[in-house]
């Protein structure tokens with residue numbers, strides 16, 4: 046399986062590759078951005094380079110975070126690569142929101158495997174993000190490079206808003222398999238089953254039966270997945286985020302973690318005066334980069 050390089054951009058000390066590839070699971074071509082840090086281009090650097098997956102929020106393409114989060118400086122500082130996947134399938138054949146709103150459909154997949162028609166044809170984003178894409182990247186970079194990038198084992202996951210929710214869900218659902226060594230989130234939707242964005246998404250992609258939603262809900266997942274490795278999860282949340290009260294409801298995760306193995310293990314830092322934008326995300330990227338670098342054995 047080959048990736049088409051649409052653009053190769055020198056930035057910071059490394060390169061941002063804008064790639065496209067065919068996804069068997071999605072049934073369409075998908076875009077993904079990959080940042081190769083400066084260590085990748087250094088002939089003296091012999092360590093395997095771990096990667097951090099960044100899942101973006103509603104309305105985003107792989108470019109939003111690539112351009113506005115400033116991860117690249119941090120990736121160079123610690124020596125990890127970054128993967129910025131897309132937020133949904135795209136194209137004329139992809140069903141969108143019948144209400145034409147930005148919180149469902151194209152660029153709003155909620156990173157689930159849709160089971161409801163017509164979304165079940167292309168919206169297989171959970172398996173795409175956590176299974177197909179990492180394997181394809183691993184194959185591609187093993188074939189095309191002598192440097193070893195690790196897309197499969199020593200990897201972290203993070204994300205913003207819908208993507209923060211996607212990171213928490215992916216980390217927890219794959220916890221027993223030790224798939225991700227590190228997880229953080231920026232202003233995540235923590236309890237989608239109880240908020241308008243999540244309810245609309247789950248009704249649309251999954252079913253009207255709320256029991257079907259639990260497997261994609263971080264507040265439900267932490268109750269049934271045991272934190273066997275004494276892991277911490279890092280979360281930043283702006284206090285002036287306009288979505289906090291109705292859709293993010295960060296406190297519900299602390300509440301849900303009580304009397305579970307995650308109690309005291311979810312480090313939620315409320316950032317006074319910050320909103321939901323990439324001004325907020327980029328401010329706290331250095332803290333998250335350090336957190337991932339530590340968990341990935343880079344410091």
Ligand SMILES: N[C@@H](CCC(=O)N[C@@H](CSC=O)C(=O)NCC(=O)O)C(=O)O
Pocket residue numbers: 101102103104105109113147205206207208321322323
């Ligand atoms: N277009 C909307 C605002 C949508 C928005 O704020 N999207 C966020 C993620 S929200 C949760 O998933 C985002 O990351 N936007 C992209 C960006 O570059 O800022 C509106 O008009 O209100």
